[in-house]
Amino acid sequence: MNTPLAVNFEDVKAAAARLRGNINTTPVLTSTTANRRTGAQVFFKCENFQRTGSFKFRGAFNALSSLSPEEKKRGVFTYSSGNHAQAIARAGQMLGIPTTIIMPDNAPIVKREATAGYGAEIVLYQPSETVREDYCRQRAEERGGTIIPPYNHPHIIAGQGTTALELIETAGKLDLLLVCCGGGGLLSGCAIAARELSPNCRIIGVEPEQADDATRSFYTKTLHKINNPDTIADGARTPYLGSLTFPIILAKVDEMVTVSEDAIARAMFFLWERLKIVVEPTGALATAALLDGVVKAENRRVGVIISGGNVDLKGAIALFEKC
Amino acid sequence: MNTPLAVNFEDVKAAAARLRGNINTTPVLTSTTANRRTGAQVFFKCENFQRTGSFKFRGAFNALSSLSPEEKKRGVFTYSSGNHAQAIARAGQMLGIPTTIIMPDNAPIVKREATAGYGAEIVLYQPSETVREDYCRQRAEERGGTIIPPYNHPHIIAGQGTTALELIETAGKLDLLLVCCGGGGLLSGCAIAARELSPNCRIIGVEPEQADDATRSFYTKTLHKINNPDTIADGARTPYLGSLTFPIILAKVDEMVTVSEDAIARAMFFLWERLKIVVEPTGALATAALLDGVVKAENRRVGVIISGGNVDLKGAIALFEKC
Numbered sequence: 001m002n003t004p005l006a007v008n009f010e011d012v013k014a015a016a017a018r019l020r021g022n023i024n025t026t027p028v029l030t031s032t033t034a035n036r037r038t039g040a041q042v043f044f045k046c047e048n049f050q051r052t053g054s055f056k057f058r059g060a061f062n063a064l065s066s067l068s069p070e071e072k073k074r075g076v077f078t079y080s081s082g083n084h085a086q087a088i089a090r091a092g093q094m095l096g097i098p099t100t101i102i103m104p105d106n107a108p109i110v111k112r113e114a115t116a117g118y119g120a121e122i123v124l125y126q127p128s129e130t131v132r133e134d135y136c137r138q139r140a141e142e143r144g145g146t147i148i149p150p151y152n153h154p155h156i157i158a159g160q161g162t163t164a165l166e167l168i169e170t171a172g173k174l175d176l177l178l179v180c181c182g183g184g185g186l187l188s189g190c191a192i193a194a195r196e197l198s199p200n201c202r203i204i205g206v207e208p209e210q211a212d213d214a215t216r217s218f219y220t221k222t223l224h225k226i227n228n229p230d231t232i233a234d235g236a237r238t239p240y241l242g243s244l245t246f247p248i249i250l251a252k253v254d255e256m257v258t259v260s261e262d263a264i265a266r267a268m269f270f271l272w273e274r275l276k277i278v279v280e281p282t283g284a285l286a287t288a289a290l291l292d293g294v295v296k297a298e299n300r301r302v303g304v305i306i307s308g309g310n311v312d313l314k315g316a317i318a319l320f321e322k323c
Numbered sequence: 324m325n326t327p328l329a330v331n332f333e334d335v336k337a338a339a340a341r342l343r344g345n346i347n348t349t350p351v352l353t354s355t356t357a358n359r360r361t362g363a364q365v366f367f368k369c370e371n372f373q374r375t376g377s378f379k380f381r382g383a384f385n386a387l388s389s390l391s392p393e394e395k396k397r398g399v400f401t402y403s404s405g406n407h408a409q410a411i412a413r414a415g416q417m418l419g420i421p422t423t424i425i426m427p428d429n430a431p432i433v434k435r436e437a438t439a440g441y442g443a444e445i446v447l448y449q450p451s452e453t454v455r456e457d458y459c460r461q462r463a464e465e466r467g468g469t470i471i472p473p474y475n476h477p478h479i480i481a482g483q484g485t486t487a488l489e490l491i492e493t494a495g496k497l498d499l500l501l502v503c504c505g506g507g508g509l510l511s512g513c514a515i516a517a518r519e520l521s522p523n524c525r526i527i528g529v530e531p532e533q534a535d536d537a538t539r540s541f542y543t544k545t546l547h548k549i550n551n552p553d554t555i556a557d558g559a560r561t562p563y564l565g566s567l568t569f570p571i572i573l574a575k576v577d578e579m580v581t582v583s584e585d586a587i588a589r590a591m592f593f594l595w596e597r598l599k600i601v602v603e604p605t606g607a608l609a610t611a612a613l614l615d616g617v618v619k620a621e622n623r624r625v626g627v628i629i630s631g632g633n634v635d636l637k638g639a640i641a642l643f644e645k646c
Contacts, residue, residue: 027350029372048599049352269636276371276632278599309599313592317640 048309152242371632475565484512
C-alpha cells in the first residue's frame with residue numbers, strides 16, 4: 001500500500017487563498033529572442049519580483065498564517081542563511097509573529113542585516129561545531145516555538161506550488177514546465193499544481209551538474225546526498241531531498257536534468273541582458289536547461305520558473321566575464 | 324491666437340489601438356522598499372520590458388503602421404545610434420517595411436549589430452564632417468523614402484503617450500507622474516495622456532543636471548541648446564527639444580527638475596538591487612528625482628516611467644562602485 005503524499009492539489013488551492021492580497025502576483029514575461037533561440041513559446045514566471053526577492057515568501061507566508069493563535073504567540077524558528085530566512089522574517093513581520101533565524105556565524109553580513117531588517121532575531125552558531133537542525137530544535141524547545149524548515153513541510157510545499165498555479169492561470173496549459181531543484185519544495189509543489197491544471201505537461205526538475213543529488217535520487221529511487229556541493233547556484237546546495245518532497249517528486253515529476261556551471265552563468269547573462277531582469281544563479285537553472293539544449297522544446301509551450309533575484313550585483317558581473 | 328498642439332489625446336488613443344497586440348503590455352511594478360523610502364505609493368511602469376528594450380518601439384510602430392502602402396514600399400529612414408534605431412528596425416521588420424538607419428561610424432559595434440539583426444540597412448557617416456539630419460535627408464530623397472525622426476513627429480509623440488495611458492489604466496489616477504526627458508517625445512506624449520486621464524496629476528519632467536536644456540527652455544519659454552552634454556544618461560544627451568514637443572511640454576507639463584550624475588547611478592543601483600530590473604541610466608532618471616528628494620512625494624500616488632534597459636552590463640557595474 002502506498003503512503004499518501006504529504007500535499008495534494010487542494011492544499012495548493014488553500015495556500016493560494018491564504019496568499020491572495022499578501023504576495024506579489026509576479027509577472028509572466030515573454031521574449032521574442034528566447035522564442036527564436038529555442039523554437040518554443042516560452043513563459044517566464046518571475047519570482048525574482050516576489051516579496052523578499054524569491055518564491056520562498058509563498059511557503060513562508062502560507063506556513064505562518066496557518067499556525068494557531070497560541071503557536072503564533074510563541075513564535076517561529078528556522079535555520080537558513082538565504083532566501084528562506086528573509087521570507088520567514090518578512091512573513092512574521094506582516095503577521096505579527098516573532099521569528100528567530102539560526103544562521104552560521106560566517107553568513108554574509110548583508111544577509112544578516114537584511115533578515116534582521118525585517119524584525120527577526122538572528123542567532124549565530126558555529127557551523128563547524130553544531131548541526132544546525134539540532135541547534136534550532138534546542139532553541140525552539142526552550143521557548144515552545146514552532147520550527148518551519150526551508151522545504152520539508154506540507155505548508156511550505158503547498159505555498160511554493162502556487163507559483164505554477166499562477167503561471168498556468170496566466171499562460172494557459174503548458175507542454176513543458178522547467179523548475180529548479182534544491183531541497184525540492186518548489187519542484188514538488190509546482191509538480192502537484194501542474195499535474196492537475198495541465199495534465200499533459202511534462203514536468204522537469206533542473207539541478208547543477210555539481211549538485212545532482214536529486215537527479216541521482218530520482219533515477220535510482222534511493223535518497224542520495226551531496227554535502228557542500230561546489231556550485232554558483234547557492235539555492236541548490238541543499239545536500240538532499242526531504243522525506244516529504246522526495247516521494248512527491250518521484251510520483252509527479254517526469255524527468256530530472258542537470259546543467260553545467262558555464263550554462264548557468266550564460267543563462268543568467270541572457271536573462272539580465274535580454275529580459276532585463278536581475279536573476280540569481282539558482283534562478284537561472286531552468287533557463288539554462290532550455291537555452292543549452294538539455295531539454296528539447298521546439299514548438300512547445302514552455303513554462304520556466306525564475307526562482308529569485310537575490311544576488312550581489314558586483315559579484316554577479318564576475319560570472320559574466322566569459323559570457 | 325495659439326497654434327494648436329501637434330498631438331491631442333485622440334491621437335494617443337488611436338496609437339494605442341494600432342499598438343494593441345503588437346507591443347508588450349509592460350508590467351507596473353510596486354516595491355515596499357520604494358514606498359517606505361519615499362512615504363509614497365509608487366507605480367513603476369517598466370518600458371525596459373518593451374520590445375527592443377525601450378519605450379521607443381511604441382512611437383516607431385505607430386509611425387510606421389500609419390504610412391500609406393506606397394510610403395511603406397519606398398521605406399523608412401532615420402538617424403540614431405540608440406534605442407530609436409532598434410525600434411524603427413524592429414517595427415519595419417514586423418510590418419515588412421525596409422528601413423535604413425544613419426549611424427555615426429563610431430557607434431558601438433554591438434548597437435550596429437543589434438540594429439542590423441532586425442533587418443535594417445545601416446549607413447555609416449563621419450560625424451565630424453556631416454550633419455546627420457542633412458545626410459539622412461539626402462539618402463531618403465534619393466529613394467523617395469520617409470524620414471521618421473526620433474522624437475519630433477506627431478506619430479512618435481502619440482505612440483510614446485500610450486506609456487502613460489497604460490500606466491494609468493493599470494494603476495488608476497495619479498497625484499504625480501515623473502517622466503525622463505531627452506528630446507521630449509516621451510514626456511510630451513505622456514503629458515497629453517495624463518492630463519486627460521488623471522486631470523489633477525502633477526506632471527514632472529526629469530533631466531540630468533548636466534543636460535538641462537529642456538529645463539532651461541521650460542522656465543524661460545525660449546529654446547535652449549546644449550551640444551554633447553556630459554551625462555551617463557545617453558538618452559538625454561539630445562541637444563534640444565523639438566518644434567512639436569516644446570509647445571506641448573510648455574502647455575501640459577507642470578514642472579521640470581534635474582538630478583545629479585551620482586543620483587542617477589544610485590537610482591539605477593536601487594532599481595537593479597531592489598526591484599530586480601535592469602535599467603539603463605536614462606531609464607533611472609525619474610526614479611532618481613523621487614529617491615533623491617528632488618520631488619516631494621509623501622502620501623502621494625506616484626507614477627514613475629522607467630524608459631528602457633539597454634545597457635552594457637559590465638559597464639554598468641563600474642557606475643555602481645560608489646553605491
